[in-house]
Amino acid sequence: MKLSKLVGDRFKERPANCLIDSHALMVRGGYIKNVANGIYSQFPPMKRISQKIENIIRDEMDKLDGQEVLFPVALPGSLWEESGRYESVGSELLRFTDRTGSKMVLGMTHEEASVQLVREYANSYAKYPFMIYQIQTKFRDEARPRAGLIRVREFTMKDAYSFHTSQEDLEQYYQKVYDAYSRIFARCGIPEVAIVKSDSGMMGGSISHEYMLLTPVGEDSIAICPECGYSANVEAAPSIIKNENKIPKEELKEVSTPGTGTIEELCDFLKIPAENTAKAVVYQKNSDDSYIVAFIRGDLDINETKLTNAVGEDIHPAVIEDDSILTAGFIGPVGISDKVTVYFDNSLEGIDYLVTGANKVDTHYTGFNVERDCPDAKYVDLAKITEGGICPNCGKPVINISRGIEVGNIFQLGTKYSKAMNFTYTDENGKEQYPIMGCYGIGVGRMAASICEVRHDDYGPIWPITIAPWQVHLCCLRSDDAECKEKADEIYETLQNMGIEVIYDDRKARPGAMFADADLLGVPVRVVVSPRNLAENVVEISTRDKSIDKQKTPVDQAVTEVQNIINKLTADINSKVNK
Amino acid sequence: MKLSKLVGDRFKERPANCLIDSHALMVRGGYIKNVANGIYSQFPPMKRISQKIENIIRDEMDKLDGQEVLFPVALPGSLWEESGRYESVGSELLRFTDRTGSKMVLGMTHEEASVQLVREYANSYAKYPFMIYQIQTKFRDEARPRAGLIRVREFTMKDAYSFHTSQEDLEQYYQKVYDAYSRIFARCGIPEVAIVKSDSGMMGGSISHEYMLLTPVGEDSIAICPECGYSANVEAAPSIIKNENKIPKEELKEVSTPGTGTIEELCDFLKIPAENTAKAVVYQKNSDDSYIVAFIRGDLDINETKLTNAVGEDIHPAVIEDDSILTAGFIGPVGISDKVTVYFDNSLEGIDYLVTGANKVDTHYTGFNVERDCPDAKYVDLAKITEGGICPNCGKPVINISRGIEVGNIFQLGTKYSKAMNFTYTDENGKEQYPIMGCYGIGVGRMAASICEVRHDDYGPIWPITIAPWQVHLCCLRSDDAECKEKADEIYETLQNMGIEVIYDDRKARPGAMFADADLLGVPVRVVVSPRNLAENVVEISTRDKSIDKQKTPVDQAVTEVQNIINKLTADINSKVNK
Known part of the structure; x- marks a missing residue:
């Protein structure tokens, strides 16, 4: 190829809207061009890189006996209704109607389509296990696309789906994919990709892992233990807090705390550390806007993924409009409205003295103790693990928090989709069973951009x-x-x-x-x-x-x-x- | 690959909904599975065939110095507004809004996207000529998907766009693509594909050709002259009709013709041949539902594409609801409402005696002559060319009409898109000019299905x-x-x-x-x-x-x-x- 004929401009000036280096270099180098928010066209160099990455992925999938198929980009809404995700997934699922008024969606992942393709075929145990994959365009209507190809709305993805007749068989195959993914990243020149435990989120299922390329510009936070090698997405890392003074020191007492709507103001006013407060964080359910109040130790933060999992449906930070239910800035567990759902983070367990809201303006309780004052309280893990936190594996308080870009993920889905979509096979004893599934994704464009992010100098990739x-x-x-x-x-x-x-x-x-x-x-x-x-x-x-x-x-x-x-x-x- | 592990069922029974053999065989052979109306998933054998076809296409495009790029599937509506096609294209363009309410479309062709990609780059004559292409998913919301992969809503297509600084350069390059397309079809095993002149339709531009695989199940009709080799899609073939009795034989006379709402009834009643009637065919504009009446010799049919081109916008067969404007079954040019737009087909020129509607129930005129009775009439070519019709090239009345499947098309677009989208370059004299474009398409799945249609026996492809x-x-x-x-x-x-x-x-x-x-x-x-x-x-x-x-x-x-x-x-x- 002669450079004089290569379509695309290269230029020196860093575009103002490019916040990370890979984005700037891929625009400056004539790799990509923005078409709409989070939607790009690819110039020839980018297309060539994509094809090479795709071929490496294809080769590794084929080695796992994967069979390449193709699912549609535009899918009938009815298929997503079968799995329940037409309703349960948020507005990142782009829904529209076709000329006949039929509900359609743009495929953001293809569990439903994979089941639809094989549910007649895979009707006998003898057909298992098998894996199918595709490399195709996907669309997620992201609220905040950013960073060039790192977080986009339209992207090319390899997605694979495996089908099994036992959990053991899934686990064995999962391990093979786990290893193949490491090979894929190494073959693409980034052997340093870290494998971390992750939250399964809207995919369902139990065990899942993410492949993280560590870089300060990454969107994800990863908890890594330098002692034992434990690593997990902070969304999935248990937060372990040990409080040892369990016996209440004081009576519960209402005190006037004028103008102390934040934890900082409160701690300043009462001269206490944030660890001695029970902070209220308020969300609303997406479905009906009803309030969720999560109480957590004042020095810690809520991990929204954990709270979503606890609630069991999508939530969003609250907009408190009705003072008759919640008194913003002074919310506490004692005497809270029975119209709200209350959660207590593990971090509040076993603290002898806490200050918390009294559900009245400018008023708090001191001497609060969860066990005594809210005897029905059940604790859940809602906190973000922090730098220096306790490793959930080896127990040492040495956790490091790093940033990373998720370049791949693998999930053990179990029977979530086969059950929901009534997909069964006949086992060796003539009995109907639900197949057990795994799914495995890699975004091609994000991988290219991530590689650029960790393999560049001031002058280019x-x-x-x-x-x-x-x-x-x-x-x-x-x-x-x-x-x-x-x-x-x-x-x-x-x-x-x-x-x-x-x-x-x-x-x-x-x-x-x-x-x-x-x-x-x-x-x-x-x-x-x-x-x-x-x-x-x-x-x-x-x-x-x-x-x-x-x-x-x-x-x-x-x-x-x-x-x-x-x-x-x-x-x-x-x-x-x-x- | 072991057949025992191949995903997909093969079976003997011809599915009832498969009207053509290729569709039946591709379902029976485990190649495709229907997901929604006109939307299919591909099993591994089909995906493999597609990849081979794609690689042949890619090879030929690269030989023409084509550069592979990738455009988005989901495009901003604003880009189609720039070209005017957001409004002008019918409901086969799927329009929707994203989560922010922005207008979007699913790409059915990418002229706009190709201009968007290169309009900053190709700002100087020195960059020309060049060609970019992609192989990607497209979506057309077809009203009547049919015949398996022959006419679908979602499909993989190779679309190429070339850019030139002169019509001569476009024509030279067009000829190269013309030849490369023949090679592609021959390399895919169908050297018999016929090249026919076509109507440019919604693509705009002047010269265009279609590659037609002749088969009785084809959707397109092709006029072929066995004498001189002329071939054209009937949509694009001029209809030549020679009437020689120009001088009126009789006066215009109103006659009672009870119950003769069709040409057959009228000819029966008056004992005249259909060639002596001027038939009214009524359409409505899609934009405002206003009436279009096309008069044509009673034995001929209107070619809707020609009429659409004459009208200059999309039309549909009329639903006549308002008797005060048109009297269905008895519409004639004399005394017709001035609220309708009237066209006369060439076939009416020079006929001495015609019967036509009198715009009253159960009443016709006899002795009608266009030149005398409608002196302002202008003739246009609106008729479908017929079997045995006059060849527009050699003039012999020997036209054969064959059926074919369009497996590829090539267009000389001219400056339609560059002008509409304000895309210019600076020529050697420092003057701004509009680039001249060509575009070139091949549908991958349709090609595979077409090959199956002409290369199969009772047992399979x-x-x-x-x-x-x-x-x-x-x-x-x-x-x-x-x-x-x-x-x-x-x-x-x-x-x-x-x-x-x-x-x-x-x-x-x-x-x-x-x-x-x-x-x-x-x-x-x-x-x-x-x-x-x-x-x-x-x-x-x-x-x-x-x-x-x-x-x-x-x-x-x-x-x-x-x-x-x-x-x-x-x-x-x-x-x-x-x-």
Whole structure:
């Protein structure tokens, strides 16, 4: 491919709306173009990267005996009604009607479609286990798309669905996918991806894992124990709090606390630490806007995912409009309206002295003790695990919180979908059973953007050779010099004939502009042909990662050397792939 | 791939709702499954066929210096408003709103998206010409999906867009695509595809061609001249009618014609041929439901596409509700309400004696002559060309009308989209110009179904080897016989190691069931391993097209022979590809 013909602009200025580097570089390098909020077109370099990632994924899926299929993008709403998700999923599920008025949705995940495809076929135990997958466009109507391809509304995803006749069989297969995913990320050049326990969320099911690429710009927070290696999404990490003074110290007493609507104001006023307060955090159910009040130790924060799981349906932070039910800023468990649903976080268990709202303006209770004053209280784990928190695995108070981008996820779904959609098979004894499912996803565009985020310098991406848009970037520094052009043309032809993918900068441009473009395209091996070097009968070879820098190579050895470097870069990546 | 694990059912009964053979075979063979009206999932064999077709298309597009990109499926309505198509396209464009209330559409074609992608990039003449293409999901909300994958609502399509600085350059490139398309169809095993002139319809532009696979089940009618080779979609074929008796024979006279609301009744009553009537055909504009009346010779039919083009906007057959404007069954040009727009087909020119409605119940005029009685009448070509009609090219009255499936189309778009979307470049003289565009489409699923339609027998598809889901179908007739299974396993391994794609029927099944499945999968080369043949130290090799039938081949020569047959089948197809 000649760079003079490559569709797409490359430019120097960082666009103001790009908050993270990968987004800026992928716009500046002519990889993507915004079409609407969270919706992008892909220029040729991005499409090439996507195809390479897809082929690696496809290869690993095929090795797991996965069979590639294709589900529709536009699905009938009735299919999602069968599973119950037409109602239960929020507005990220895009619902519309077709010309006949039939309910439709844009597929954001395809559990329902996978069941629909196989439920007649897989009617006997002898057909199991099997796995089907697709690589296709998905749409999630995200409220806040951000960061280029990291969080978009439309994206290409590989989604796989496996079907089993026993939990043990699912677990065995799950482990195979677990390992295959590690290989996929390693083959794409990011072997450092961390595997963390995750919350299953709207997918249902029990065990699930996320593959996290750790980077400060990640949206997810991950709790990692440096002692035992435990790692989990904070959404899924249990928060362990040990309070030891269980016996109440004082009587419950109403005190006047004027103007103390926040925990900070309250602690200032009463000169107590936040650990001695029971804070109320208020949500509403999406379904009927009824109030949920979660009480938690004042120094901790509610983990919204845990609370959603406890409530069992979607919730949102409350807008308190009706003072007759809740007194904002002064809400407490004692005497609270019976119109609200109350939860107590584990962190309140066993504290001898707490201050909490008295459900009257400018008034709190002191000397509050949950066990004595709310004897019916049941504790649940609602708190976010914190830096220095107790590791749920080894018990040491050494948890680190890191940021990460979720680049893949795997779920043990169980029978959630087969039961809901009445999908059964006949077992060896002639008995009807529900198949047990797993599902496994990787977003292709997000993976590319994440790799760019952790593999770039100030000048552009440093693409791993396995997914780079081209393997070699050839610059002819003086295309107006006949010999220079002839040599460069010859190297271009030879490399192409060897099956090597070359982007050839044949433009009449300043060297600075050429090198800036080469940096933005991030191609691993660079070959520069110039009259000055040709005078010495050499070309200059560099790698984008600077491990080789302007290595002078005799012209007649250039293509062999390029091949050797490609082989070495490829071997480096493969050496980090677990077999 | 082992057939025992292949996801999808194969069965014998023709489903009642399958009107054409390809649809029935693709359902019966486990290729596709209906998900909603006109929306299908693809089982692995169909996905494999699609990928092979896509790779052939991709290869030919790349040879034309096409650059693969990706546009979104969900597009902002504002982009279609720019081109004017948000309003002008009918309800096959699926419009919806996202969670923020923004107008969106599902992409049914991507002219707007292609302009959006390149309009900043292609700002100088030096960037031209170039072509970008994608292979992606499209959605058209068809009113009447039918015939399996032939006419669906969701489909995978290759759409390409080329950009030029002169009409000559577009025409040169158009010719290259024209040839590449012929190669694509030939490489997919259907070299007989006919190229016909077509109507550009909602795409705009002037010259366009369709690639038609002739089959009686096709939806399109094609006018072909056996004398000169002229061929065109009837929608685009001019209808030439020569009437020679120009001078009126009689006066215009109102006559009572009770109960003659149809042309047949009228001709019966008056004992005249239909050629001597001027028939009224009534449509309404989609925009405001106002009436359009097209007068045409009574023995001919209106070509709705031509009438739509004449009107300049979308129309639909009328529902006449208001008698004060039109008298259904007795509509005529003389004295017709000025609230309707009137068109006269060329076929009425120069007829001396016509009967036509008098705009009163049970009343017609006789002796009508357009030139005398409607002196302002302007003629347009609105009639469908008919079997035996005059060839618009050579003038001989020998037109044949055939049916065909449109498997591809190419359009010279001109500046329709660049002008509407204000997309310009600077020419060599520093002047702003509008780029000239071409666009080129092929539907992948429709191509597969069409090939099945013209390449099948009573038992299943006969896939051309270039697109077959596998190259070899290996049957082990007795997997419970150790030697038989061992030999079959060995052949399976060897063929796979040679890079040959094998579907291996390793099931314990009756030979009849195995062969029925093999017929339904339509794989070109079949190898049967059985104890009886092994006793003679041979296997049986057949081809799905019966050119080789149960050829006994020594076991140790089996894989070589299979390779030879694959080579020959491939060479047969390539020999029909124009270089």
